Amino acid sequence: MSEGRSSGDSPKSWLSRLTLALSGEPQNRQDLAEMIHSAGDRGLLDPDALRIIEATLQVSERQVREIMIPRAQMIAVRADMEPRDFLPLLIESAHSRFPVLDADNADEVIGILFAKDLLKLILEERNERFTIKDFLRPAFFVPESTHLDRLIKEFRAKKNHMAIVVNEYGGIAGVVTLEDALEQIVGEIDDEHDFEEDEDAFIREIAPGEFVIKAFTPIADFNEHFGTRFSNDDFDTIGGIVMSAFERLPERDEKIVIDHWEFTVLAADRRAIRQLKIQKAS
Structure with a gap:
């Protein structure tokens, strides 16, 4: 008599195995x-x-304030700007949605501008004066204390991909996207505009005296490698030190000298510096 698996049996799925493993009923x-x-x-x-x-x-334990793009780093359009003024900004950022601020009150978002809605400007001959309000979609607002599970539900219900984050006084605190929220679950979502980084090491020598480093290299590791004495009282990473020195989010290829070291920004997105090149300042 055969002792093999009967025709009605089948290998356990990962879900069946997980259910078996969790049979102890967590409290x-x-x-x-x-x-x-x-x-x-x-x-x-x-x-x-x-x-x-x-x-x-x-x-469910994390809040929007932890993942939002702060107001200082928001790429926004003012309502009184002409296309020739804001189109270069839109093209350079490669984003698809942009908050539009009231011309007289920079703390009021009057709507969201979709880059794709501007394509009609290429095809249509508009004799009348351009009015940005004709292209706006309604803005979706969320408190900065909103938990991420609630945020994702709101995005689904409202079929939105961007929300304006407001503080307890109603002022603009920043902006958050559906992609930002989903990245907290599945990890970083790279697109065709993201810079490919070396995955193996925080610090890599590319030429004698020239190094490429990840901006989130811990300051202690940076100090140990280069014999520097950067303080980690206010920041945890070398990227934090560099951004503080710029006093803003720098763009790619911008340079700054800090304590006799020259830092060049190799990659940055709308939230943070990602990769740096460093060498001794001449």
């Missing part, structure tokens, strides 16, 4: 997280699936 969120991590340690979940599940559990 709270911490128990659930520990059981899921244990399932990963036993090979019931691959590392990517484990990371996504753990990140999903944390979404």
